[in-house]
Amino acid sequence: MKLETQHLSLGYDDKIIVEDLNLTLEMGKITTIIGSNGCGKSTILRSIARLLKPKMGTVLLDGKAIHTLPSKIVAQQLAILPQTPTAPEGITVEALVRFGRYPHQKFLQQPNVEDNTAIEQALEQTKMTEFRTRSLETLSGGQRQRAWIAMSLAQDTPILLLDEPTTYLDMKHQLEVLHLLEELNTKTGKTVVMVLHDLNQAARYSHQLIAVQNGQIMAQNTPELVLTNQVMRDVFGIEAHLILDPSNGKPHVIPFALAVKK
Amino acid sequence: MLIARPKKPLARATIIGLLLLITVICSIVSIGIGAIRIAPLEVITALFDSSGSLNARIIQELRLPRILVALICGALFAVSGAVLQGVVRNPLASPDLVGVGAGAGVFAVITLILLPSAPSWFLPVGAFIGAWLGFALVLLLAQKNNEIAPVRVALIGIAVGAALGAVQQLILVRAPDDIGRALTFLAGTVYGADWSRVERLLPWLALLPVAWFLAYKLDVLAFSDDVASGLGMRLMLARVVCMSVAVALAAAAVTGVGVLGFVGLLAPHAARLLVGSSHVFLIPTSGLLGAILVVCADALGRGLIPPIEVPAGILTTLIGAPYFLFLMRQQGRIS
Amino acid sequence: MTKSQVSRTRWTWLIFPLLLGVLLFAFLLSISVGAASIPLLEVWHLVFNPDNSTNSLIVQTLRLPRAVIALMVGSSLAISAALLQGVTRNPLAGPGILGVNAGAALGILVGIVFFPGLPSELSILMAFLGGVGAAALTFGVTAAVGITPVRLALAGIAVGAMLAALTNGIQILFEERARAAIFSLAGSLAGRTWDHVLSIVPWFMIGVLLALLSSQLLNLVSLGEDVARGLGVNVNLARFGLAGIAVLLASAATSVAGPIGFLGLMSPHLARGLVGVDNRLVIPMSALIGSSILLLADVGARVVDMPLETPVGILITAIGAPFFVYLARRIR
Numbered sequence: 001m002k003l004e005t006q007h008l009s010l011g012y013d014d015k016i017i018v019e020d021l022n023l024t025l026e027m028g029k030i031t032t033i034i035g036s037n038g039c040g041k042s043t044i045l046r047s048i049a050r051l052l053k054p055k056m057g058t059v060l061l062d063g064k065a066i067h068t069l070p071s072k073i074v075a076q077q078l079a080i081l082p083q084t085p086t087a088p089e090g091i092t093v094e095a096l097v098r099f100g101r102y103p104h105q106k107f108l109q110q111p112n113v114e115d116n117t118a119i120e121q122a123l124e125q126t127k128m129t130e131f132r133t134r135s136l137e138t139l140s141g142g143q144r145q146r147a148w149i150a151m152s153l154a155q156d157t158p159i160l161l162l163d164e165p166t167t168y169l170d171m172k173h174q175l176e177v178l179h180l181l182e183e184l185n186t187k188t189g190k191t192v193v194m195v196l197h198d199l200n201q202a203a204r205y206s207h208q209l210i211a212v213q214n215g216q217i218m219a220q221n222t223p224e225l226v227l228t229n230q231v232m233r234d235v236f237g238i239e240a241h242l243i244l245d246p247s248n249g250k251p252h253v254i255p256f257a258l259a260v261k262k
Numbered sequence: 263m264l265i266a267r268p269k270k271p272l273a274r275a276t277i278i279g280l281l282l283l284i285t286v287i288c289s290i291v292s293i294g295i296g297a298i299r300i301a302p303l304e305v306i307t308a309l310f311d312s313s314g315s316l317n318a319r320i321i322q323e324l325r326l327p328r329i330l331v332a333l334i335c336g337a338l339f340a341v342s343g344a345v346l347q348g349v350v351r352n353p354l355a356s357p358d359l360v361g362v363g364a365g366a367g368v369f370a371v372i373t374l375i376l377l378p379s380a381p382s383w384f385l386p387v388g389a390f391i392g393a394w395l396g397f398a399l400v401l402l403l404a405q406k407n408n409e410i411a412p413v414r415v416a417l418i419g420i421a422v423g424a425a426l427g428a429v430q431q432l433i434l435v436r437a438p439d440d441i442g443r444a445l446t447f448l449a450g451t452v453y454g455a456d457w458s459r460v461e462r463l464l465p466w467l468a469l470l471p472v473a474w475f476l477a478y479k480l481d482v483l484a485f486s487d488d489v490a491s492g493l494g495m496r497l498m499l500a501r502v503v504c505m506s507v508a509v510a511l512a513a514a515a516v517t518g519v520g521v522l523g524f525v526g527l528l529a530p531h532a533a534r535l536l537v538g539s540s541h542v543f544l545i546p547t548s549g550l551l552g553a554i555l556v557v558c559a560d561a562l563g564r565g566l567i568p569p570i571e572v573p574a575g576i577l578t579t580l581i582g583a584p585y586f587l588f589l590m591r592q593q594g595r596i597s
Numbered sequence: 598m599t600k601s602q603v604s605r606t607r608w609t610w611l612i613f614p615l616l617l618g619v620l621l622f623a624f625l626l627s628i629s630v631g632a633a634s635i636p637l638l639e640v641w642h643l644v645f646n647p648d649n650s651t652n653s654l655i656v657q658t659l660r661l662p663r664a665v666i667a668l669m670v671g672s673s674l675a676i677s678a679a680l681l682q683g684v685t686r687n688p689l690a691g692p693g694i695l696g697v698n699a700g701a702a703l704g705i706l707v708g709i710v711f712f713p714g715l716p717s718e719l720s721i722l723m724a725f726l727g728g729v730g731a732a733a734l735t736f737g738v739t740a741a742v743g744i745t746p747v748r749l750a751l752a753g754i755a756v757g758a759m760l761a762a763l764t765n766g767i768q769i770l771f772e773e774r775a776r777a778a779i780f781s782l783a784g785s786l787a788g789r790t791w792d793h794v795l796s797i798v799p800w801f802m803i804g805v806l807l808a809l810l811s812s813q814l815l816n817l818v819s820l821g822e823d824v825a826r827g828l829g830v831n832v833n834l835a836r837f838g839l840a841g842i843a844v845l846l847a848s849a850a851t852s853v854a855g856p857i858g859f860l861g862l863m864s865p866h867l868a869r870g871l872v873g874v875d876n877r878l879v880i881p882m883s884a885l886i887g888s889s890i891l892l893l894a895d896v897g898a899r900v901v902d903m904p905l906e907t908p909v910g911i912l913i914t915a916i917g918a919p920f921f922v923y924l925a926r927r928i929r
Contacts, residue, residue: 051826075829082823088686090874102817103829155828403922413747417689417925420754424858425918428911435902523758572769576762583759587738587752 001027001077001158003048003191007057010040010047010215016055017043018215027158030185030192032202034226035212036236041195042083042163044212048193049080049161075103079152083163087136093147094132097122100154122153126180142173149180160184162194166201174198178205199236199253203227204245211235227251233259274537274547281550288554289333292561293325297569323457331455331518332560332574333553334463336525338515340552341473343526344533344545345508348480349501352412353589356527357393357512360419364426365396366516367448371433382462386517393513396426397505413590448520450575452560459518466514470549473507477541480504484539522559522575524582525552531589555581609878612871616885620668623892627667628660630896632904635660658790666789666853667895668888669801671860673850675887676808678861679868679880680843683815684836688866688924689750692728692847693858696756700731701844701851703764705781710771721800724781724848731756732844746928761856784855784910786895797849804846805884812876815839819876857910859917860891866924890916 003025010018017040025031025048033041046052048059050066059066066074079100087096100122101115123129126146136144145165152160162181166174182205184190196202202209203223211219211226213235219226232240232253239257244250293309294300300308300317309326311318339357346355346362357363369392373385400422404415430448447459479500482490491497512526529552530544536551537543556574559581563572629640635652643656678691692698704727705720715723735753742748768775768782775782780793817825818835825832847861868882891909894916898909 046823049827051823070829071826071831072829075827080823080827082821082827085824086686086821088683088819088874090869092873095875096820099817099820099824099828102813152827403926406926411747413751414925417747417751417754418922420751421918421921421925424914425922428915428918431911432901432907432915435905435907523762567770570770570772572766576766576769579758579762580766583755583762586755590748590752590755591738591742 001191002060002062003027003078003159003193005044005048005057005059008044008047008054008059009056010043010052011055016215018047020057021215021217023210023217023220025191025193026208027191028185028189029207030181030205031194031208031210032206033193033195033210033212034197034199034202034235039212039235040215041212043215045080045161045163045193045195046082049078050074051080051082072103075155075157077157078159078161079155079157080161081148081152081163081165084167085148089137090135092133092135093128093139093150094119094123096136096147097128097132097150097154100151100156103155118154118156122150125153125184126150140173141169142176145169145173145177146180149177153184157190159191159193162192164195164197166196166198174201181205199227200245203250203252204248223251227253271543274543277536278543278546278550281547281554285333285550285554285557288557288561289329292332292557293321293329295561295565296325327457327460328452328455328560329557330460331463332452332556334460334467335452335515335518335522336529336552336554336556337470337549338463338466338511338518338552339522339525340529340533340548340555341470341545342508342511342515343528343552344530344541344548345473345476345480345504345511346526347530348541349483349504349508350410350412350415351484352410352415353531353592354412354416354527354586356524357508357515358423358521358523358526359416361396361400361422361426362393362509362512363396363516363521364423364430365399366390366393366513367521368392368426368430368433369395370448370517371430371437375433375437382458383465385462386466386514389517390510390513393509393516394506396422397509447518448516449573450520450522451563451571451573452519452556453571453573455518463514463518466510469507469511469514473511474542474545476504476507477545480541519556520575522556523579524586525555525578527589528578528582528585529555531585609872613882613885616871616882616889620885620889620892623889623896624664624668627664627892627896628656631655631660631899662791662794663786663789663895664892665794667786667892669794669797670786670850670854670857671864671888671891672884673801673804673846673887674857674861674891675864675868675883676805676880677843677846677850678863678887679865679876679883680808680815680839680846681861682865683819683876684839684843685744685746685749686819686821687744687746687749688928689746689862689921690753691859691862692843692850693757693856693860694750694862694921695735695753696731696760697728697844697847698851698856698858699757699760699764700727700729700734701725701848702781702856703727703760703767704730704848705852706764706767706775706778709778710767710774713774717796720781721797721849721852724852725845727760728844728848728851729841731760732840747925750925757858780855781852782855783908784857785898785906785908786854786891787898787906787908789853793853797853800845800849804842804849807842808846808880809877811835811839811842812880815876815880819874855910857891857913859921860887860894860913862924863887863917863920864890866920 005021005023008021035041047054053067061077097119123132126149128146128150131143165177178201181192185192206223209223209226210217211231218235219231227242232238237259238255239259240253240255243252245252290302290305293305294302308318308321343356347353366389370385370389373388400419404410404418483500530548532551533544533547537547559574559577563574563577566572625637625640629635629637633655643653647653647657674692681690682688701724704723708715708720708723735756739749739752814835817828817830822832864883864887865879867886868879872878872882894912895909897912898907901907
C-alpha cells in the first residue's frame with residue numbers, strides 16, 4: 001500500500017490554492033498536516049481522499065490515479081471523515097456505522113457475517129456499543145464524533161483520513177478522540193492522516209508532521225524536526241519557546257510574540 | 263439591498279413629475295384599448311362628452327371606472343409595500359407575501375356572507391381586520407428567538423397565504439351564488455370594475471398622504487432599534503402606526519382588485535432605483551409606479567387578444583416572480 | 598441484535614399492516630361516498646363481482662378508476678417528496694414546493710396547445726421536461742447564493758408562482774385548445790376514467806420500482822456529499838438519478854390530477870415519525886400515507902359542497918400549508 005501525490009495542483013473555480021505538490025505519506029504511521037487558516041491543508045486532505053478533483057497532477061493509491069479508480073474500490077482502501085459531517089435527524093448510531101459497510105456490499109445484498117463483525121468491532125473500538133440504539137443528536141459532541149469514527153472504522157480500510165476531527169469538542173473529548181486514533185494505529189497498524197489545528201496535540205500524537213504554507217510543504221518530518229523556531233516564524237507567523245513535554249518527551253510550543261515580517 | 267445614491271431633491275422631484283405624466287398618458291392610452299379601440303385624442307374628448315354618444319358611454323361607464331380602480335389599487339399596493347419594507351426592514355416584504363392580502367380576502371368573504379346587508383363602505387373595514395390578523399399571524403409564526411429573519415417571513419407568509427387562500431375558496435364554494443358573483447373582484451383582475459367600486463375605494467385614498475407624512479419616521483426606523491430609540495423614537499408606537507397604515511392600504515386595495523401578485527414588492531424596489539431610499543420621495547414614486555404597473559398590466563391583458571381578458575394579476579406575477587428571485591439572490595449575497 | 602432494536606422492528610412490522618388497513622378503508626370509503634351513496638359492504642362485493650346494477654356501473658366506471666388514480670397520485674407525490682427531501686437534505690422540499698408540479702402542468706399545456714400533433718402518450722414526456730426545467734431553475738437560482746433549506750423553498754415557490762401564472766395565461770389565451778389539458782391543470786380528481794389510469798400506470802410502476810430499489814442510495818446521499826463520496830458513492834450521478842425519479846413520479850401524478858401542492862411534502866415527515874429515518878422504510882410508508890390522505894381528502898372534497906365537487910387540491914392546501922409553516926418554524 002502506498003499513498004502519494006505527484007505535481008498536484010488544487011483549487012476552486014479559477015482560484016489555485018495548491019501548486020505542484022509532491023508528497024508521500026508514510027504507511028502505518030500517524031501523519032498530521034498543520035498550517036495556519038486558509039493555507040490549503042484541508043484542501044490537500046480532501047484531494048487525497050478524492051473528494052476534490054485536482055486541476056493538474058495526480059494522487060496515486062498504490063501507483064494508480066485515485067480519481068480514475070472506481071469510487072467503491074477506493075472506499076475499500078481509504079476512509080475519510082470530513083469536517084463536521086451531518087446526518088439525517090433521528091439516525092441511530094448503529095444505522096450510521098452500518099453505512100460504513102456500503103463499499104463492501106453489492107447491490108441489494110443483505111449484510112453478511114463479515115459486515116456484522118466489522119460493525120461490532122468498530123462499535124467496540126470506539127466504545128460506542130452501549131450507545132448503538134441511541135440517535136445521534138442525543139449524544140454529546142465527543143460521542144457523536146466517535147460514532148462517525150466508528151463508521152469510518154467499519155469501512156475496514158488500511159488508511160483513515162480525518163479533517164479536523166477535534167473541532168468543536170471540549171478538551172476532554174479532544175483527547176478521547178486522539179487517544180482512540182493512537183490506539184488504532186498501534187493495535188492494528190492503521191495509517192492515519194489528519195488535519196489538526198492544535199500544534200501541541202499534533203506533536204503529541206503524530207509520528208510525522210507536514211507543515212503547509214500557501215499550498216506548499218515547508219517541512220515534513222518527525223515533530224522534533226518540524227517544530228523549530230524557523231518553522232514557527234515562517235509558517236505560523238509567531239515567535240515561540242520550544243520545550244520538551246516532560247511527560248512524553250515530545251516538543252511543546254509556547255508562543256510569546258508575533259513574528260516580525262521581513 | 264441597493265445602496266441609494268445621493269440625489270438632488272430637484273432631480274428627484276423631476277422624476278416624480280415625469281412619472282405623473284407617464285401615469286396620465288398610460289391611463290389615456292389604456293382607456294382606448296379593448297374590444298372597441300378608441301384613439302387617445304378621442305378618449306380625451308369623450309371623457310368630457312356629455313352627449314351620450316356610444317364612445318362616451320363606453321368610456322364613462324365602463325372603461326373609466328376600471329382604469330381608476332387599477333390606478334388606485336396599484337398605488338395602494340405599492341405604497342403599502344414601500345411602508346412594509348421600511349418598517350419590517352425586509353426587502354422581501356410585500357402585502358401579498360406577508361399574509362396581508364390573503365387575510366383581507368378571507369375577511370372580505372366572511373363579511374359579505376355574514377353581513378350581506380352591511381353598507382358597501384364596511385367591506386374594506388372587514389378586510390382591514392382580516393389583513394391585520396393575517397399579518398399578525400405571519401409575524402408571530404415567523405418569529406424565533408425574538409428574531410425575525412427576512413427570508414423566513416416571506417416563506418411563512420406565503421404558506422399562511424396559501425392556507426388562507428384555500429380557506430377562502432372553501433368558504434366560497436359553499437356560499438350562495440349571488441355572493442359568489444359579488445366577490446369576483448377577489449380573482450386578481452380589474453375586469454368588471456364599476457363606479458360603485460371606485461366609490462368604495464375613494465375614502466381610503468386619504469391614507470396615501472398619511473403614509474407620506476410617516477416618511478420621516480420610516481427613515482429613522484430603517485436604522486437599528488438602538489439607534490432609532492436613541493434618536494427619540496417611540497419604537498413600538500411608530501411601528502404599530504406604520505404597519506397599520508400599510509395593512510389598511512393593502513386591505514383597501516384587495517377589496518378593489520383582489521390580490522395582485524408582487525405589485526407591492528416590485529414598485530418600491532423600482533422606486534428605490536429611481537429616487538433612492540429616502541421615504542419622502544420613495545413613497546410617491548412607488549405609488550406612481552404601482553399605478554402605472556397595474557394600468558399597463560390591465561391594458562396588456564385586455565389588448566393582447568381581444569375579447570379575451572388575461573387578468574392583470576397573472577401579468578404582474580409573471581413580471582414580479584422573476585424579480586423576486588433576483589432580489590433573493592441579492593439578499594443572499596449580503597446576509 | 599439488541600432488545601430495543603427488536604422492538605423497533607416489531608413495531609415497524611405492526612405499523613405497515615395497520616397503515617395498509619387504513620389505506621384499504623380509505624379506498625373503499627372513497628368508492629362508497631358520492632352523489633349516490635353505496636354501503637361499504639356492497640362496495641367490497643361490487644369491486645370484485647361486477648353485475649348489471651346501476652351501483653355496479655357507478656363503481657366500475659366512475660368511482661373505482663377515480664380511487665385508483667387517487668392511490669397512484671397520492672403515492673407518487675409522497676415518494677417524489679421523500680426522494681427530493683433526501684437528495685436536497687431539505688425537510689421543506691417536495692414536488693409542489695420546488696415548482697416541479699407547476700412545471701409539469703405547464704409542460705403538458707405547452708405540448709397540447711403548441712404541438713397539437715403530439716401523440717397523447719408523449720404528454721408525460723412534456724410534463725417531465727417541464728418538471729425538470731422547473732427544478733433546474735429553482736436549483737440554479739438558489740445555488741448561485743448558497744443553498745439553504747429556506748432559500749430553496751422560497752425560490753421554488755416563486756418559480757412555481759411564475760410558471761402557474763404562465764400556465765394560466767396560456768390557458769386563457771388559447772382556451773379552445775387548452776381544454777384538452779383540463780385534467781392536468783385543475784388539482785382535482787373528479788371525472789377521471791380508466792383511460793387516465795392506463796396513461797400513467799407504466800410510469801407509476803417504473804417510478805415506484807426505481808424508488809424502492811434506490812432507497813439505500815438515498816440513505817447514503819442524505820449523509821451529505823463528502824461522507825457519501827468517501828463511502829464510494831458517485832454523488833452527482835446519484836442525485837441526478839434520484840431527482841429524475843422524483844420528477845418522473847410527480848409529472849405522472851400531475852398529468853392526471855393537475856398540480857396538488859403540500860401533499861407530497863407532508864407524507865415523508867409523517868412516515869419518518871412512524872418508522873424512523875431509514876428510507877427503505879420511509880419510501881413505502883410515505884406512499885401508504887400519501888395515498889390514504891389523498892383518498893380521504895377526495896372523499897372530503899365530495900362531501901363539502903354536496904352534490905357539487907370541490908377541487909381536492911384546495912382541501913389538501915388547507916391542511917398542508919399549516920403543516921409547512923410548522924416545518925419552516927422548526928428548521929434553522
